[in-house]
Amino acid sequence: MRNLFSPSRAALLLFFLAAALLPLALDPRGHLIRVAAMVLLFAAMAQSWNIVGGLANQISLGHAAFFGLGAYTSTLLFLKLGVTPWIGMGVGAVVAGGAAALLSIPTFRLKGHYFALATLAFAEVMRVIANSLGDVTGGPVGLSIPFMGSQPALFAFRSVASYYWIILGLLVAVCAVFHLLASGAIGYRLRAVRENEAAAEVAGVDTFRVKLTASVISAALTAVCGTVFAQFTFFFDPDSIFSLSGISVRMAMIAIVGGLGTLGGPLVGALFLIPLEEVANAVLSSQAAGLSQFAFGVILIGAILIQPRGLMAYWLRTPWAKTRRAAATGA
């Protein structure tokens, strides 16, 4: 309780307050509020990823698998059985959590790049399956959610602002989960695993169980983001929802550029990268094919080279953020 009003907390509150007030200043049906909603959604996705990637240092490049499982589960349940996506969202989270648990058994023995490659392969397999099971998933054509006007019980709204509020709520919830994990007993164990697995085991940490718990929670939250994304965009296909560059790498990149393992990292990273990508697209895509992606890539590399610990490192160096641990655990 001592740190209730620490500057890090104040900054966090300020961020959420600004995010809550933003729709009042924007056209509720305009493009800018969509971009703002995407910033928050990607922040929530990156925060979900941060639980395994940041706290346990298991760099997954396959989180699109869980994102897509969430989107497909809720959408198929709705289209085929008429189940509201609110329930589908929960089912999707369970399916993704189960998939993460199954994936953990063979992959947790792998370290570093090998773990990253195995998760990457898993997402690719999911993409191929979704493309080939045309009868169930609609195959490469993808799935569309019919426009039904405003039906809150069916997770359908007319204004973008409604989705914006839901996404903001989701981000707050994911950040709360991250904070609880990071500052609780499991946070100690995850950090121990991240820093020295053998020493953690000898000190009594069940490293497999700790990593498994983190993976399942992370995958379930990512699946919830997938459902919200599907409802928000009304359409998705296997190549976009299971995309390596569009989803998996972007989730990791936002957390890394923002600050791996910190509560603020995914927020700062999304706030920096998503608008940057928008601007690069708007300004450069008419100039030459691929120029905007090129510029975006150059900026990304620059950001990592200049500050490998992420943008949060600048905040943590200020006199307001006294200890790096306080911020790392969101205190």
Add this chain to the structure above:
Amino acid sequence: MQPLLQADAICVTFGGLKAVDGVSFSLNAGEIVGLIGPNGAGKTTLFNALVGLQPLTSGTVWLDGERVCGLKPHKVARLGMTKTFQNAALFPDMSVKENVTTAALLRHDLKGARAKADTVLRKLDLTPIADADVADLTFPQKALVEMARALATEPRVLLLDEVMAALTPAEMDEVMAVIRALKAEGLAFLVVEHHMRAIMALCDRLLAVNFGRLIADGTPAQVAAHPQVIEAYLGHGAAGKEAAHA
């Protein structure tokens, strides 16, 4: 009386190399046993095999009548045996207290673990550096924090891998006093140490290993005078000269 720790003919093989070759010994509650032998004799491998970090090729390890070989290290720790690492394998991004708290979580909830960490830190005189980052510690401090972390798991058998390596004689006396106090509480120690002064002063019994084999088991004086031990340390022929001098 049944020994607290009993190793029966344990072997660890890496490819064709027998790092630990049929070693058997026992350790009683409240006993301090030193494990000596030249570099590469297999001391650290033996430690790793006992706590479950290194799978045994053959043989059995019993801890208070329970078979612990084949168990993961965290299960061995729960049953009451843990070790320290030769080069202080602390969690570098945590404070001293957080390192110790992590280990105390084995038997307590977070609040209880923090209290346990405070108790252990006080016992080892580490309270003044409780909030320090481990990256800022000196090597002797790291070794002590490593010992504190191991003690926070509330072991009955503690394997210490060169905790006194970089200590001054005064610091060494302090650590030995702590070890003796814990011994009085019934804790059993298996100690790898290169400081002969510490080993001779501290240990009730010595085990000497060379090329993975146990070559002597006895009181410090017996083992120090053992011809094979002298040969292992000083080379072939030294034992004979030693005997001629005697």
